[in-house]
Structures are given as structure tokens and as C-alpha cells.
Amino acid sequence: MLALQNLTLPNRRFTLGLGIAQAALNYFKYWIIAAVAIAFLGPLSLSQYNEIDLSTWFYTANIAKWFTAFVAGGFLYVLVPNMIATGMTRRELSVAMGVFGLLWSAALGVLVFAGLLIERVYYGAMDWTQGIQADNATTAIGTWGETAAFAAVYPLLYLAYFAAGALIGAAAYRWQSSGWLLLFPVLVVVFSLDNAVYDTEPFGPSWAGVLGRFIDDWGRGLVLTGIAVVAAGLAIASRRILIDIPLHSKKA
Amino acid sequence: MSFSATLRDVTLKYRDGDALADVNLDLEAGKIYGLLGRNGAGKTSLLSLLAAFRKPTSGEILVGGEPVWENAGIVSRVALIREGGDFDDSDTVKAAIETGQIRPGFDTAYALKLAERFELPLKKKVRELSRGKRSILAAICGLAARAELTMFDEVHLGMDAPTRDAFYKELLAEYMDRPHTVILSTHLIDEVANYLEEVIIVDKGRILRHEELEVLQDLGATLTGPAAAVDDVAAGLEVLAEQQLGGTKSVTVAAFGPGTRERAAAAGLEIGPVGLQDLFIHLTEPSRNGA
Numbered sequence: 188m189l190a191l192q193n194l195t196l197p198n199r200r201f202t203l204g205l206g207i208a209q210a211a212l213n214y215f216k217y218w219i220i221a222a223v224a225i226a227f228l229g230p231l232s233l234s235q236y237n238e239i240d241l242s243t244w245f246y247t248a249n250i251a252k253w254f255t256a257f258v259a260g261g262f263l264y265v266l267v268p269n270m271i272a273t274g275m276t277r278r279e280l281s282v283a284m285g286v287f288g289l290l291w292s293a294a295l296g297v298l299v300f301a302g303l304l305i306e307r308v309y310y311g312a313m314d315w316t317q318g319i320q321a322d323n324a325t326t327a328i329g330t331w332g333e334t335a336a337f338a339a340v341y342p343l344l345y346l347a348y349f350a351a352g353a354l355i356g357a358a359a360y361r362w363q364s365s366g367w368l369l370l371f372p373v374l375v376v377v378f379s380l381d382n383a384v385y386d387t388e389p390f391g392p393s394w395a396g397v398l399g400r401f402i403d404d405w406g407r408g409l410v411l412t413g414i415a416v417v418a419a420g421l422a423i424a425s426r427r428i429l430i431d432i433p434l435h436s437k438k439a
Numbered sequence: 440m441s442f443s444a445t446l447r448d449v450t451l452k453y454r455d456g457d458a459l460a461d462v463n464l465d466l467e468a469g470k471i472y473g474l475l476g477r478n479g480a481g482k483t484s485l486l487s488l489l490a491a492f493r494k495p496t497s498g499e500i501l502v503g504g505e506p507v508w509e510n511a512g513i514v515s516r517v518a519l520i521r522e523g524g525d526f527d528d529s530d531t532v533k534a535a536i537e538t539g540q541i542r543p544g545f546d547t548a549y550a551l552k553l554a555e556r557f558e559l560p561l562k563k564k565v566r567e568l569s570r571g572k573r574s575i576l577a578a579i580c581g582l583a584a585r586a587e588l589t590m591f592d593e594v595h596l597g598m599d600a601p602t603r604d605a606f607y608k609e610l611l612a613e614y615m616d617r618p619h620t621v622i623l624s625t626h627l628i629d630e631v632a633n634y635l636e637e638v639i640i641v642d643k644g645r646i647l648r649h650e651e652l653e654v655l656q657d658l659g660a661t662l663t664g665p666a667a668a669v670d671d672v673a674a675g676l677e678v679l680a681e682q683q684l685g686g687t688k689s690v691t692v693a694a695f696g697p698g699t700r701e702r703a704a705a706a707g708l709e710i711g712p713v714g715l716q717d718l719f720i721h722l723t724e725p726s727r728n729g730a
Contacts (some may be wrong), residue, residue: 191540196515201540265527271492272525273541274515274584352648432491434525436483 200279204286207266210223211258211287212294219298222247226302227309239315242307248299248341252381253391255295256348259288260356264423266283267360267435281426288349288422296342303338307331321385340384347414350421351377357428363435376417383410441619442503442517442588443468444489449498449545457713458484460644462498466622468587468709471614471634473652474624476641482624483521483643486590489622490519493654502588504728515542522593522603524577530703539580550583553609557602570597574670578606582613590622603627607634628716638715642723652715659721660695662701663687668706672699689718 194202212219226247229237263284270280303317307328310317318325319335328334351373358366377396378391383405402410444466451459453497459481466472477481488500491507491514500506502513507611526535536554539545554561557575560568568576574597581589591610595603611634614621623631638655640648648655659679662669666688676692676699683689691713703710 191537194540194543196511196543199543203541265529268525269527269538270541272490272519272521273538274517274586276491276511276514278509279511348724383728431494433494434487436487 200282201276201286203270203275203279205290206284207287208290208294210272211262211291215258218333222250223298226306230310230313230315234313234315239310239313240318242303242306242310242319242328244299245328246304246318247291247302248338249391251295251341252301252344252348255291255345256352258291258432259284259349259352260359261352262287263353263429264360267296267357267429267432271434277430277432281429283420284353284374284425284429288346288353289338292342292345292349295345299341300335300338303328303334304331307334319385337385343411343414343418344381344384347381347418347421350418350425354421354425354428355430357425360435361428361432373421377414377421380414380417381411386412440503440587441468442513443501444588446485446488446498446619447499447501449483449488449495449500451488451493452496457644459488459495462644463644464639464646464649465717466620466637466639468503468620469618470636471621471623473628473631473635473715474622474641475628475638475715476624477723480641480723481587481644482641483592484622484644485625486519486592486622489588490514490517490590492519501598505535516544516587517590518542518581518584518588519575519592520581520594521592522577523570524580526565526573526576528564529563530565532559532563532565532568533561535576536561536580536583539583542584542586544585546583546585549585550579553579553582555567557587557605571599571602574598574605575602582609585617586619588622590624592624593626595625595627607631608718612636628719629714632715635715640719648649655715656696656712659691659693659718661689661691661711661713662703662707662708663689663711664708668708671709672703672706677721679713679721683711691720693721 189208223258226243230243233239243339266280271277307317316327318327328337354373355367355370358369360366379396379402382399383395384407400435446462448466449459450457451639462485473679474485488495489502489507494508500508504518505513507513507517532554536550537547539550542546557579559572559576564574565576574594578591578594581591581594595606598606601638611620625631635652637649637651639646662672664687665681666686669688669690673690673692677694678690679693680691681688700710
């Protein structure tokens, strides 16, 4: 982690958060490049056989949500013993994870935002429809403004998924045999809110969207507020689990 | 500056019982301590509390005169190195070393110099290292932490004898160069005895003894001489260990008082210090402690 050089004690939690974000993006750079390539080249090859009426970037953006949760949980699970044994406090680690979450979500959010707008130009040039599956029908995303509004939600969604992953990662480390069970309630809340944003078909296990029937009528503004509140709640819960987490004994 | 450490009425409970119970301990700054105890005695729990790896169930832990829990200024200068280290196994050895830079005092150049000396492959992943090499990596990170309180918990496991010897010498050199507080937890007692200034013996979650090494060693003696004379002097004493080669016998006895010393001297026996390991075995004998 390049960012660790010349760090000082008062700012090391921020420096570490930046360093982890750099390291994570660097570690997954080929995955990200591959995803971008597939998002642009996939429809080109599919167009040989089918009419293109769905946004590939919509799918890429959705896969990135699950990926974000996995990265947050996996990194935290590894970083807890690693960082505490290297002389960090749990509070510092929770701040570092917060910085990491913000930077990661922003980076992926910007990428997806740009991807969806460039895709609009690309699909327009190829005379394809940039649509999404919503309520059993394909709906075009819409005008430039509607596409930008559609894409602008992703940084917030990534933040919510990051917080969800971090919570599950912290719980899985703390309660090694049962912590992962938090996955189920967390998934149901986040996934149901996520699906309500666009009234789309569930992009993942359909049972996880069980709360959708209560949320679908909320309206977009309220749903987005709900996602922000849930993201904050999950981040607070992660910090609470982390704040007095014991390091496990080493197994011989 | 090196750190003192204090535990006041410290108890640590796990789900299945007490790991430590009402422990009181004062460790002066700038000394090398040996932490001895049988398996499950509470050594690792004690070290984990000093490094804030765990929070005590009750009691107070001060390091450098300040509470250690969630104290960045203190924990950044405390290093507990556990067997095999706490690394991200997917990191390269070089990256694992560089992670130590989170400590403001970490000496990366020194760590890399040691890595070269101990022939650690910097580009290899940590998970690909042998147990011995992994132990060396952990020990290097501990030394290079340049901490004010450095604790090694069975870090030598997996190291071969020459490597252990080189590690102890490097530890001593680093200590001489930069006095700080060191705690060595080990089962290879006689191997480290020469380096220790004070010894703490933990047994069943309590501090059984905390003495200077010489004081402990004066609790017994090794008598060497003609077998008959040795048997005569040792009669009635608690024998911790004995060896015989031809007509010459050597016995290690506990509770070696002035009267016995005079009798042994009069019998022409050679009187030597008791081996720390023999004494440890004797002091932690289950029958002796009501187990």
C-alpha cells in the first residue's frame, strides 16, 4: 500500500482507508477492465443473432453491487486480525473502512454513471434500445436527463451494499459459526429497497425481495431516502460489532 | 522510552470458563521477561490483553501508565507476535512487511535487511511459505516494529535450531541497541533462560510466580558428585531430575536451604544452579497445586 508511507498517527485511519481503496482497485483492475470490455463488446456480438433492446451496463451495474458487498465483507474479515495485530485500534479501522467504502462506491458509481451515458451514445449510434426489464416488460431508460438520473443512484446503492457486506464480514469474524446468518435479514432489507428503486425484476434471489410489496408504492424519493438510512444504519451496526471485537486465538 | 505494564484485578472469561482470574502483575519497563506456563495456563490470554487483542471481562490494564484498550498512541507501540503472525495470506512477503508501516515507528529498511539475512523470498505469497519461514516473517515484523513493548508468543515454532539461535541473538542485539520491554512466551525454557531477567509463571489462570531469574534459580540446586554422596545429601529432599553416568550422579533438588548447602559442600559435591525448566515442571506439577 503506497499510501502508508510517511503516515502519521493522527491521520493514519484516513491514510489507511485511502490505501485500502487504492489496493482494492489495483487488485481488481483486470476484473473491472474485463467487465467494461464485456459491457461494450457483448451487445456487439449478440447483435449478430438478436435485436438489442436491453442495457448491458444495467446488468454490469447490478453485478457490481454484489461484488461490492463481497469486497467489503471479505476485506473486513481479513483486515480485522491483520490491522489490530499491527497496532491499530478498532475505531481507527472502522473509520478506515468508512473511507474505503466511500471511495470504492464513488469509483464504481462514477464508472457505471459514465458507462451508462456512453452506452446511450453507443446504442443510439447502433440504433439499439437502451432498455431495462421492469414489471415483465422492457422499458427504455429514456432521455439524457432520465439516463443520468437513472445512473446517478448507483453510488448510493453501492454504499448500501458495501455497508451490508461490511456488517456481514464483521459479524462472520466475530461469531465465527453463526455471524454469517445476518446475511438473510440484511439481504432482505437492502435487496427489497434496491428493487423498489426502478420497479425492476429482482436481480438476484427473488425471495430476498419479499418486502417489495410494502415498498413499491413509496415513490422514488422515499425509497432513496430509505436506502440512505439503511446504509447509515448498517454502517453504524458494523462499527458497533467492530468496536470491541476480540481477535481469535491462532490455530496450531 | 520503553513501556511498563500493569494488570489490576484482571479477569478474562471465555464461554467455557475463566482464562485468567484476578490477575495482578507489575512489569517494569526495559526488561526481558519470560512468560512460562503449561498448555492452557493463560499465557496467550495474558499477552492478548496486554496487546488489546481482547478486552478483559473485568479489571484494569495499563501500558506505559495508560489504559491500553483502544488507545492508538499506546497500541501503535505495542507488538504481540503470535505464532505464524497475523498476515493477509494473499499478500506477498514484501507487502506483508510493508503493512507494518501502519506503525509510525516501523523500520522497513531493517525488516528488509533481516528478510535478506533469513533468506525470505519477498515475492512469494505468505500462504506459500513453510511454517518455519512464516515464523521468521512474523519474528522479523516483530523486531522491525521497534515497539516499546514487544511480545513473542511461541513465535519460534517451526524455526530450526540455527534460526532460533539467530533470532534470539538478533532480539538481544536489538534490545541492547534500543532498550525496551520484551516478553517471551515459550516452552523451550532452557533455550531462552540466558536471555531472561525476570520470569513469570502462569498456572491455571493465575500468576504462580513472578521473580527475578536468580531468585527462582536459588529455589533449588543441582548437586553433582559421587553417587553415594549425592544420594546421602539428597535424601529427604524433593528431587526434580537426576542423571547418572558411571559413578557420578547429578540431581536437581528443590527447597535447597543453607543447612543442605553446608552438608553438600562438606561432602565435596559440586553445587550448581537449578535448571529453569526443571523448576518450572516442579512448580506447575498438578499434584502440587491441588489439581
